[in-house]
Amino acid sequence: MKIILIGAGNLATQLAVALHKKGVTPACVFSRTEESARQLSERLNGVPYTTVIDHLPADGDLYVFAVKDSALPELLPRIPANWGLWVHTAGSVDKEVFRPFTNRYGVLYPMQTFSKEREVDFNEIPVFIEANNEADALLLCDMAGKVSGKVYRADSEQRKYLHLAAVFACNFTNHLYALCDRILAEHGLPFESMLPLIRETAAKVAQMPPTEAQTGPAVRYDKNIIEKQKALLSEPLMRDIYTLMSRSIHETHNPKND
Amino acid sequence: MKIILIGAGNLATQLAVALHKKGVTPACVFSRTEESARQLSERLNGVPYTTVIDHLPADGDLYVFAVKDSALPELLPRIPANWGLWVHTAGSVDKEVFRPFTNRYGVLYPMQTFSKEREVDFNEIPVFIEANNEADALLLCDMAGKVSGKVYRADSEQRKYLHLAAVFACNFTNHLYALCDRILAEHGLPFESMLPLIRETAAKVAQMPPTEAQTGPAVRYDKNIIEKQKALLSEPLMRDIYTLMSRSIHETHNPKND
Numbered sequence: 442m443k444i445i446l447i448g449a450g451n452l453a454t455q456l457a458v459a460l461h462k463k464g465v466t467p468a469c470v471f472s473r474t475e476e477s478a479r480q481l482s483e484r485l486n487g488v489p490y491t492t493v494i495d496h497l498p499a500d501g502d503l504y505v506f507a508v509k510d511s512a513l514p515e516l517l518p519r520i521p522a523n524w525g526l527w528v529h530t531a532g533s534v535d536k537e538v539f540r541p542f543t544n545r546y547g548v549l550y551p552m553q554t555f556s557k558e559r560e561v562d563f564n565e566i567p568v569f570i571e572a573n574n575e576a577d578a579l580l581l582c583d584m585a586g587k588v589s590g591k592v593y594r595a596d597s598e599q600r601k602y603l604h605l606a607a608v609f610a611c612n613f614t615n616h617l618y619a620l621c622d623r624i625l626a627e628h629g630l631p632f633e634s635m636l637p638l639i640r641e642t643a644a645k646v647a648q649m650p651p652t653e654a655q656t657g658p659a660v661r662y663d664k665n666i667i668e669k670q671k672a673l674l675s676e677p678l679m680r681d682i683y684t685l686m687s688r689s690i691h692e693t694h695n696p697k698n699d
Numbered sequence: 700m701k702i703i704l705i706g707a708g709n710l711a712t713q714l715a716v717a718l719h720k721k722g723v724t725p726a727c728v729f730s731r732t733e734e735s736a737r738q739l740s741e742r743l744n745g746v747p748y749t750t751v752i753d754h755l756p757a758d759g760d761l762y763v764f765a766v767k768d769s770a771l772p773e774l775l776p777r778i779p780a781n782w783g784l785w786v787h788t789a790g791s792v793d794k795e796v797f798r799p800f801t802n803r804y805g806v807l808y809p810m811q812t813f814s815k816e817r818e819v820d821f822n823e824i825p826v827f828i829e830a831n832n833e834a835d836a837l838l839l840c841d842m843a844g845k846v847s848g849k850v851y852r853a854d855s856e857q858r859k860y861l862h863l864a865a866v867f868a869c870n871f872t873n874h875l876y877a878l879c880d881r882i883l884a885e886h887g888l889p890f891e892s893m894l895p896l897i898r899e900t901a902a903k904v905a906q907m908p909p910t911e912a913q914t915g916p917a918v919r920y921d922k923n924i925i926e927k928q929k930a931l932l933s934e935p936l937m938r939d940i941y942t943l944m945s946r947s948i949h950e951t952h953n954p955k956n957d
Binding site: 510511533552553554555556558559561565566567569591593595598599601602603604605606607608609610611612613614615616617618619620621622624625627628629630631632633634635636637638639640641642643644645646647648649650651652654655656657658659660663665666669670673674678679681682683685686688689690692693 | 768769791810811812813814816817819823824825827849851853856857859860861862863864865866867868869870871872873874875876877878879880882883885886887888889890891892893894895896897898899900901902903904905906907908909910912913914915916917918921923924927928931932936937939940941943944946947948950951
């Protein structure tokens with residue numbers, strides 16, 4: 442299978458490296474940035490790369506667009522006409538974005554947070570697949586199955602909610618860690634002292650549903666502690682977050698009667 | 700050292716079991732609930748227990764109050780007079796709560812979330828110590844060092860902020876997992892598909908500061924995605940959380956000029 446990879450960012454790199462390890466090295470890499478394209482090419486035993494989108498080979502079997510959502514509308518019309526299957530890797534972009542340009546298209550959405558600094562074990566990453574015809578969906582499942590042990594199918598509607606759920610579980614969670622870090626730093630306390638708690642909080646929900654794992658002043662609705670803690674927060678935005686999260690925890694555990 | 704343990708809840712149990720494993724078994728256990736007292740006693744090779752606070756031995760070296768914050772004011776006046784060191788295990792209770800009753804007192808605050816269902820490795824748990832005199836602070840450090848590899852000192856003021864930081868890093872974070880679970884369940888998607896992302900998000904901040912680890916639409920301030928995602932949330936409280944967290948992420952990464 443001849444794979445053409447469009448993009449050389451964190452996700453593109455980790456996907457390409459994972460495929461390469463399984464002997465399915467992309468045949469060509471595109472990035473607008475020469476430096477990124479060259480770096481990724483080097484990690485893939487020097488496969489050809491280009492920074493000119495119109496120069497992409499037209500005989501690919503699979504075109505993987507692993508770029509920022511906003512780059513798609515500009516790139517798609519410039520891809521040389523071809524018979525390959527086109528997929529993107531985005532949570533919140535409908536597969537129909539491809540319809541004006543090709544009649545074989547789909548999505549390969551890996552559920553993970555990628556950074557340059559951390560190599561992740563792709564085999565542990567859930568990958569969500571969809572395509573506009575069943576043969577291509579099976580082809581994608583097969584290809585994704587080479588790098589991940591957890592391949593699911595999800596349509597574009599479900600994928601929007603997957604992405605939304607990930608924003609809560611990853612982006613917002615990480616921001617809570619950042620707020621925690623800020624509170625500690627202001628009082629001369631080390632963030633590292635919080636790591637076992639962070640690890641255990643994450644590990645617990647692999648064993649029990651999060652609503653069962655809930656602890657703390659808000660679930661007990663300990664008004665005394667809640668008010669004292671709010672008074673410690675000098676930043677209005679952090680105080681609002683404290684109030685809203687406490688209310689949401691309380692309402693989850695004490696549903697209103699209709 | 701003769702330790703008297705007041706409380707038989709999750710924290711009391713895990714602390715007692717950890718001490719027991721290190722050969723420092725509490726000499727007596729108190730709980731208002733016969734069943735809890737008996738169960739904990741059994742896990743400690745059948746040490747004596749009581750449900751009558753006035754019956755506690757008066758010759759203890761260390762009295763550990765591992766009870767709900769709200770139970771302290773009622774219990775303290777009923778402890779038989781003694782020369783031991785009194786400590787509680789609470790995040791948001793000042794050590795001066797003991798002053799009317801004894802002149803040796805302090806705090807032993809383990810930074811972890813405890814549940815009946817999960818045994819935690821106490822050695823990994825940071826423990827924060829303070830006492831009203833240096834000799835007792837050293838005694839507590841020594842004792843805490845038997846069960847934990849991470850003993851820190853923190854005064855009552857710092858401890859309030861530790862507790863507040865833990866509410867963000869644990870209680871609020873767990874609630875985000877619960878909201879994530881709710882979104883997925885409503886769309887027929889399995890929560891387990893989110894576990895690798897949850898694990899990686901937690902693991903990342905052991906390697907880089909949380910502000911550097913931040914990803915997602917809010918840090919890019921991708922208004923298009925933010926508005927689309929808000930529209931997916933039908934519950935007003937969840938939508939408010941989404942808005943507030945996104946704003947807070949954005950302001951953290953784009954500080955206003957004064």
